[in-house]
Amino acid sequence: MTFRASVITLYPEMFPGPLGVSLAGRALETGAWSLETVALREFGTGKHRQVDDTPAGGGAGMVLRPDVLAAAIDSLSDAGEEPARPRLLMSPRGRPLDQALVRDLAAGPGAVIVCGRFEGVDERVIAARGLTEISIGDYVLSGGEPAAIVLLDAVVRLLPGVMGNDQSGTHESFEAGLLEHPHYTRPAEWEGRAIPDVLTSGDHGRVERWRREQAERLTAERRPDLMPDMGTALICKD
Numbered sequence: 001m002t003f004r005a006s007v008i009t010l011y012p013e014m015f016p017g018p019l020g021v022s023l024a025g026r027a028l029e030t031g032a033w034s035l036e037t038v039a040l041r042e043f044g045t046g047k048h049r050q051v052d053d054t055p056a057g058g059g060a061g062m063v064l065r066p067d068v069l070a071a072a073i074d075s076l077s078d079a080g081e082e083p084a085r086p087r088l089l090m091s092p093r094g095r096p097l098d099q100a101l102v103r104d105l106a107a108g109p110g111a112v113i114v115c116g117r118f119e120g121v122d123e124r125v126i127a128a129r130g131l132t133e134i135s136i137g138d139y140v141l142s143g144g145e146p147a148a149i150v151l152l153d154a155v156v157r158l159l160p161g162v163m164g165n166d167q168s169g170t171h172e173s174f175e176a177g178l179l180e181h182p183h184y185t186r187p188a189e190w191e192g193r194a195i196p197d198v199l200t201s202g203d204h205g206r207v208e209r210w211r212r213e214q215a216e217r218l219t220a221e222r223r224p225d226l227m228p229d230m231g232t233a234l235i236c237k238d
């Protein structure tokens with residue numbers, strides 16, 4: 001099954017953008033996933049194909065119209081089909097994007113992704129079309145497109161066959177609930193700094209334990225909120 005991504009945007013020229021190169025770009029070429037953009041402007045109303053209007057109740061900025069967004073969503077060839085692809089709205093108010101959500105999405109048939117602009121979208125279309133709001137962090141972008149690119153980049157690399165070395169997915173930050181251990185490569189000594197001896201010992205057990213300890217140390221220092229409950233400790237001691 002090919003993961004199908006449909007992105008609804010005022011700026012289709014922003015895609016594939018970074019998703020057209022490297023891992024995601026090769027996966028696009030080999031058909032591991034597909035990407036279509038839906039130009040919101042084409043569903044705009046009137047001579048000027050207007051997609052937005054002033055906020056009810058007054059205030060600054062413009063709001064994307066519900067009828068325009070709904071028409072764009074309904075235009076997708078699988079609209080109304082079951083199983084439905086998840087419909088996501090990139091939004092700073094949304095559920096924070098994390099690796100668990102990325103994994104869930106990668107295991108599914110694809111996603112319809114709505115990119116907001118201006119002040120955001122009319123609330124009624126969120127309910128009427130079952131949009132799930134997803135945030136990529138506690139800051140405000142000028143539009144949902146960079147957020148959609150971030151989400152798709154994270155999802156695509158988990159699709160079957162996309163990452164060359166299957167191991168590289170399972171040892172990464174967040175996959176075991178921890179940040180990843182430090183990496184080293186040649187030269188063995190650089191600017192007076194040596195690679196830790198354990199990594200050149202050839203003892204795979206010691207290497208694994210060292211990596212685990214380092215991952216726990218880094219997580220405790222930088223992201224204590226991610227540390228596992230010590231009652232069910234994952235800490236790997238000899």
Ligand code: SAM
Binds near residue numbers: 089116
């Ligand atoms: N008025 C909105 C608010 O305060 O929540 C911000 C609107 S923002 C200028 C325009 C669009 O950018 C949003 O509709 C959303 O699609 C996107 N966006 C901005 N920040 C985002 C974030 N952290 N995560 C996901 N999408 C974001």
